[in-house]
Amino acid sequence: MADQKKIHLLQKASKTFLITSSIIMIFSGVALYLSLKSLLENEIEEELFSNKDRVEHLLISKPDLQGIPPIMVVEKVKDPQPAVLNDTLIYDPLQDEIELFRELSGTKEINGQEYKITVRAMVIESENILFAIVFTFLAIILVAFVFLFYLNKSRNAALWNPFFKNLAKIKAFSIKSETPLTLTESDIIEFDDLNREVILLTTKVHADYQNLKQFTEDVSHEMQTPLAIMQAKIETLFNGVKINDFQYEQLDSLQNDIRRLKNLNKRLIILAKIDNNQFADPQFVSINELFQEVLLNFKELASIDFKIEHNEELTVKMDRSLAQVLANNLISNAVKHNLENHPIKVNFFKNSVQIVNSGNSELAHPEQVFDRFYKESTKRDSSGLGLSIVKKICDYYGFTPSYSFTKSPETTTGFHTFKIRFTH
Known part of the structure; x- marks a missing residue:
């Protein structure tokens, strides 16, 4: 069903019509032709029999009547012959060509003499x-058909016009909009029922979305405070209370879990903000400069060697904070x-960035x-959200991310390549 060719409603109705x-x-033309042909043949045959009767009556008073070839021919014969009705081709001297005739021939005894009477009709x-x-x-049917076709097409267009207007409004409607959906009224009961539903x-989806959005924002916001308090209390224990090695390990593990939970909460907030379209400040951002800033920050945290082999100028129009998140997550993952x-x-x-x-x-x-929360690494600091x-x-900007793995021919290791193409 997915491969079935789609067609517009009015085109479908017009095509069916x-x-x-x-x-x-x-079928009407064929039926008319056959019925009229049968009717004309019957009329011709009826006329032939009628003309034959007239000739027979004339022969009573005019036994030497010869007829009017090729329409009527009278011959004297010795033996009676049955009546025969068939088609024949005869040369017509008046038209100077061979014509097709319907012919009726038969004998009749008149005054003791057998006459063969042949009558024909062209x-x-x-x-x-x-x-x-x-x-x-x-021709009449075709004219009527063309008239009815365009009348039916214009009538259907007017009939379905409210539906198409409402369909366009539904397509343009967003649950993120504060403006409620308003539909064009129709005098058709089914359309009116559809509009109401x-x-x-x-309205219900919009209300549910707003409630869920508010709930997500409230939960994310409220989680930050207790997490910060918990982390501060643990740091106080580290600095002000004498603890043994076991307690230190437990508190350090708990602090790492809190830090991981705060990081997870921040990332969930970012996802929610993207879904809520809260990054609406696009500007031209130098991807080269942005990534180099991120690389400097990571160099301060760990002794990692970053190499830039290709450095073509790459500028993209997007929200700068999202570009920062994009660069941080890609480098952090690497x-x-x-x-x-x-x-x-x-x-x-020119149109992409590549991290290997x-x-x-x-x-x-x-x-x-x-995919969200997918991870193959066993590292505890991996949230599966980066x-x-x-x-x-x-997806928000229409960019294309991709991943590939290449085995090194020289060593047993390989290379993970993440690429972001910034063109649609």
């Missing part, structure tokens, strides 16, 4: 009449999963690498 009317017109004239009638009929549905003492390559091309880090093997499910945020940002 066109096909149905054409079939009816063809078939061509009746055929011309037949074709003229059928052609006239089809659609308005009820969109740093987390890079092999020790191996460089990370960052390359800038080393790895032992390809991902087991590379098609899921950008690359999903990258994908969300790319």
Whole structure:
């Protein structure tokens, strides 16, 4: 069903009308032709029998009547012959050509003499009449069909106009908009029922969306305060209370979990803000400068060698804060999963940026690498949201993220390559 060719409603209705009317017109024309042909043949035969009777009556008073060839021929014969009705071709001296005639011949005894009487009627004239009638009929039907087709098309367009207007409004409607959906009224009961149900549905969906949005924002905001308090209390214990090694390990683990939870909460807030369209300040951002700032920050945190092999100027129009998140998540992902003492390559091309880090093997499910909460790493600081945020940002602006793995021919390691194409 997915591959079925789609067609507009009015085109579908017009096509159905066109096909149905054409079939009816063809069958009507054939039926008219056959019925008129049978009627004309019966009339010709009836006329032939009538003319034969007239000739027989004339022969009673005029036994030497010869007829009027080729329409009527009278011959004296010795033996009686049965009546025969058939078609024949005869040369007509008046027309100077061979014509098709319908012929009736038979004998009749008059005054003791057998006469063979042959009467004929020209078939061509009746055929011309037949074709003229059928052609006239089809011409009238065709004119009526064209008139009804355009009348039906314009009538359907006017009839469905409220539906198409409302369909355009529904397509343009967004649950993020504060303006409620308003639909064009119609005097058709079914359209009116549809409008009512659609308005009820969109109103409920909009209310649910607003409630969920408010709930997400409230929860994310309220979580920050207790997490910060918990972290501050643990730091106080570290600095002011004498604790043993076991307690230190437990508190340090708890602090790391809190830090991870705060990081997870921040990333969920970013995803929610992208969904809520809260990044509406696009500007031209130098991807080269932005990534180099991020690389400097990571160099301060860890002794990692970053290499830039291609450095074409790359400028993209997007929200700067989202561009910062995009760069941070890509570099952070590369740093987390890079092999020790191996460089990370960052390359800038005309329409794309490429981050390459080393790895032992390809991902087991590379098609899921950008899915939310998907991760193959066992590291505790991996939330499974970094690359999903990258994908969300790319979807928001129409960018194309991709992942590939290349095995190194020289060593047993390989290279994970993440690429963002900034063109549609």
